């Protein structure tokens with residue numbers, strides 16, 4: 001009984017905490033393989049410039065020194081990134097071959113027997129391997145983090161050749177000196193691996209913009225609410241994907257629908273964007289009175305004479321003779337406000353529906369304002385989403401608006417007058433505003449060093465799905481992306497200090 005109670009409490013509290021994200025990124029094994037290729041390449045570049053300090057020692061009757069030790073060949077057989085635990089990956093490399101050469105020098109002395117010699121040597125290490133665990137996490141600011149731990153390595157057969165000298169003297173120190181080289185190499189290798197993860201890779205993931213400004217007063221919150229997870233098919237990253245008012249941080253009081261399942265793993269990445277993201281933007285705009293505005297002869301440009309009460313050709317006064325008669329040579333004003341928060345709905349198509357009241361006034365010759373009537377309007381638009389360089393754009397495809405007149409103080413309003421208001425004043429004013437909003441685009445959280453390759457956009461229930469391959473773009477200069485770091489930069493902290 002108690003157990004049941006605790007259990008249900010657990011499920012309940014978990015349900016409360018686990019808010020669906022507004023944005024989901026799934027990286028498949030194909031996508032992870034790109035990271036592997038980049039990482040393996042960087043590792044090879046770093047190893048090739050690795051410094052191995054000289055080995056000196058004394059053994060019974062011999063003083064030896066191995067110096068100018070250089071890496072001649074580093075061949076990283078098979079490298080892969082695979083799931084290790086729910087929140088970690090394992091980087092494994094096998095069949096690593098390493099050839100090293102250098103100069104030796106020894107002095108042998110026993111009783112009256114003395115030998116000294118110097119020359120070159122080569123050591124070939126084969127079938128070495130390493131494993132390192134990459135722990136995924138998040139930091140205090142909701143950015144992803146990567147940490148490396150548990151660097152394990154093994155080695156296989158070793159062959160060495162010393163040119164010149166006496167074999168029986170080499171036998172006295174060679175094994176020990178070579179073991180010293182191997183230990184140093186493996187320690188340095190672990191240092192490089194750790195730096196590749198905790199410096200290079202960390203720098204890339206820290207570079208993800210988790211708060212992106214949207215217009216002048218809003219921002220998109222792309223912080224990670226949870227640690228990225230690794231399943232058999234995907235490395236999955238959830239981002240909050242909600243729009244906030246820039247200086248208040250209050251979240252919209254509802255949550256995203258859960259994302260439709262995705263089982264496809266042919267592309268490198270699958271990105272799902274919930275309609276919740278767009279609805280939180282509308283919520284903030286609505287709540288902060290951004291959806292209230294006036295249409296007057298001063299702000300609708302070349303169509304302003306449409307608002308005249310007197311004209312010879314085409315204006316509102318022609319269609320509502322009452323106002324032409326009572327208020328000649330004046331102009332009409334429309335005060336618009338949303339009466340309900342507009343809603344974006346994604347379901348095969350993207351549509352936006354809105355409701356509002358439009359109060360119609362006349363601005364008289366003495367500049368005073370006189371109320372005329374109110375129009376309640378319900379409108380809907382279809383928007384075609386489009387993706388271009390990490391921005392999501394909309395194309396206004398079709399709009400409809402229905403109107404009713406209420407609270408008129410000038411009697412009945414002709415149907416044609418309403419049609420005129422809708423077709424010649426409202427739509428021409430609103431459409432460019434909506435298109436403008438769509439044209440400015442909606443920013444997506446992306447990483448500089450990875451670009452979308454042939455992305456495809458699909459519409460699912462409550463979500464836009466982007467299926468894409470990725471391309472790695474190494475950048476140089478001040479950009480903070482994964483790139484080959486000079487070894488001094490890598491070594492400074494970990495190895496030499």
Ligand SMILES: *[C@@H]1O[C@H](CO)[C@@H](O)[C@H](O)[C@H]1NC(C)=O
Nearest residue numbers: 072073099100122123124159
């Ligand atoms: C050892 O490495 C050197 C330098 O790369 C190479 O020339 C030589 O053939 C290698 N020897 C063996 C036995 O692999």
Ligand SMILES: *[C@@H]1O[C@H](CO)[C@@H](O)[C@H](O)[C@H]1NC(C)=O
Nearest residue numbers: 292293294295334335336369
């Ligand atoms: C619209 O006009 C009315 C009356 O002049 C004014 O009170 C209101 O603030 C205006 N609204 C906007 C959004 O400009």
Ligand SMILES: *[C@@H]1O[C@H](CO)[C@@H](O)[C@H](O)[C@H]1NC(C)=O
Nearest residue numbers: 305308310311312313329330
């Ligand atoms: C509309 O009114 C303005 C100002 O009263 C006037 O200048 C303009 O010519 C009028 N437009 C038409 C088409 O009559």
Ligand SMILES: *[C@@H]1O[C@H](CO)[C@@H](O)[C@H](O)[C@H]1NC(C)=O
Nearest residue numbers: 310325326327328329330365
């Ligand atoms: C309206 O304007 C016309 C042309 O400027 C003028 O003849 C007429 O007297 C004006 N009417 C009023 C009521 O001001």
Ligand SMILES: *[C@@H]1O[C@H](CO)[C@@H](O)[C@H](O)[C@H]1NC(C)=O
Nearest residue numbers: 338339356357374376406407
């Ligand atoms: C919108 O207009 C309707 C009909 O006139 C009215 O009942 C309603 O209160 C108005 N809403 C607002 C928010 O003004």
Ligand SMILES: *[C@@H]1O[C@H](CO)[C@@H](O)[C@H](O)[C@H]1NC(C)=O
Nearest residue numbers: 376377378379402403404405
């Ligand atoms: C207009 O009024 C009719 C009848 O009252 C109603 O069915 C319709 O929903 C209203 N439309 C709008 C846009 O308010």
